[in-house]
Amino acid sequence: MNKKQKNVLCRIIICAAVLTATYLLPLQELIKDVLFVACYLIIGVDVLKKSAVNIKNGQVFDENFLMAVASIGAFVIGEYPEAVAVMLFYQIGELFEDYAVGKSRRSITELMQIRPDYANLKLADGNIKKVDPNEVKIGDLIVIKPGEKVPLDGIVREGSSMLDTAALTGESVPRAVREGEEILSGCIN
Numbered sequence: 001m002n003k004k005q006k007n008v009l010c011r012i013i014i015c016a017a018v019l020t021a022t023y024l025l026p027l028q029e030l031i032k033d034v035l036f037v038a039c040y041l042i043i044g045v046d047v048l049k050k051s052a053v054n055i056k057n058g059q060v061f062d063e064n065f066l067m068a069v070a071s072i073g074a075f076v077i078g079e080y081p082e083a084v085a086v087m088l089f090y091q092i093g094e095l096f097e098d099y100a101v102g103k104s105r106r107s108i109t110e111l112m113q114i115r116p117d118y119a120n121l122k123l124a125d126g127n128i129k130k131v132d133p134n135e136v137k138i139g140d141l142i143v144i145k146p147g148e149k150v151p152l153d154g155i156v157r158e159g160s161s162m163l164d165t166a167a168l169t170g171e172s173v174p175r176a177v178r179e180g181e182e183i184l185s186g187c188i189n
Contacts (some may be wrong), residue, residue, distance in 0.1 A: 001099065002102065004098075005095060005098055005099060005102075008091060008094070008095050008098075009095060011042050011043055011091070012043065012088065012091055012092055012095065014039075014042060015039045015042050015043040015084065015088050015091075016088060018035055018038070018039045018042075019036075019039055019081065019084055019085070019088065021035075022035050022036065022039075022081070023081075032080075033080055036080035036081060036083070036084050037080070039084050040071065040075070040080075040083055040084045040087060043084065043087045043088050043091055044067075044068075044071060044087040044091075047064050047067050047068060047087065047090065047091070048064075048068055050064040051064040051065045051067070051068040063090075067086065067087065067090050070086050071083040071084075071086045071087045074086060110167075111167075111186075114149065114167045114168070114186040115133075115185070115186065116133060116148070116149040116150070116151040116185065116186075117132075118130045118131065118132065118133070118151065119131055119132070119133045119135075119136050119142045119151035119152060120142055120143040120144065120145065120148075121135075121136060121140060121141075121142055122140075122141040122142065122143050128143055133151040133152055133185075136151070136152055141157060142154070144161075144189045145189065146161075146189055147188065147189065148188070148189050149185075149186060149187070149188055149189075150163070150183050150184065150185050150186065150187045150188070150189060151185055152185050153182070153183065153184050153185050154182070154183055155180065155181065155182055155183070156177050156178060156179050156180065156181050156182075156183060157179065158179060159179070160176065160177060160178040160179065161176075161177055161189050162174040162175065162176055162177075162189075163175045163176075163177055163183060163187040163188065163189060164187060164188040164189075165184070165187050167186055167187070167188070168184060168186050168187060175187075
C-alpha cells in the first residue's frame with residue numbers, strides 16, 4: 001500500500017468507527033448529527049473537491065459528481081447516516097480499485113523485467129556469439145547455459161534441462177524439457 005492508500009484506509013477506519021459509535025452509544029440527536037457531519041467531511045472531502053474541480057473543468061457527470069449529489073441529497077432530506085454510509089462505501093470501493101490497479105502495474109513491470117538482454121547465437125563455425133535477441137532469425141540455433149534466461153520462444157534441438165517457469169506461470173516446480181519440446185522466453189534454464 002502506498003501513502004495515499006494508507007491515508008484513505010485510516011480515514012475509512014475512523015469514519016466506520018464513528019458511524020458505529022453513533023449507532024451504539026446513547027447520544028443526543030444534536031451530538032449524533034455533529035458526528036455524522038464530521039464523519040462525512042473526514043471521508044468525503046476529497047470526493048467533494050474532485051467534483052468541484054471537474055465541474056469547473058466542464059466534466060460534470062462523473063462518479064465524483066454523482067456521489068456528491070447522492071450524499072448531499074441524503075443530508076438535505078435529513079438522512080445523515082445514509083449520506084455518510086454512501087460516501088464510506090464509495091471510498092472503500094475506490095480503495096480496492098486503486099489497490100488492484102497498483103498491483104496490476106507492479107505485475108506488468110515484473111513481466112517486463114524477465115526479458116533477457118542477450119542470446120548466445122551458435123555460429124556456423126561452432127563458436128558462440130552474444131547478440132541482441134532481436135537479431136536472431138528463425139532457424140538460428142541458440143545456446144542457453146545453466147542459470148540463463150531463455151531469450152526467445154523456440155524448440156529444443158539438442159539436450160535436455162529443467163526450466164524454472166515461475167515468472168511466467170507462477171508454478172514453483174521446475175519443468176523438464178527434452179529434444180523436440182517447445183520452450184518460452186523468460187524461463188530460467
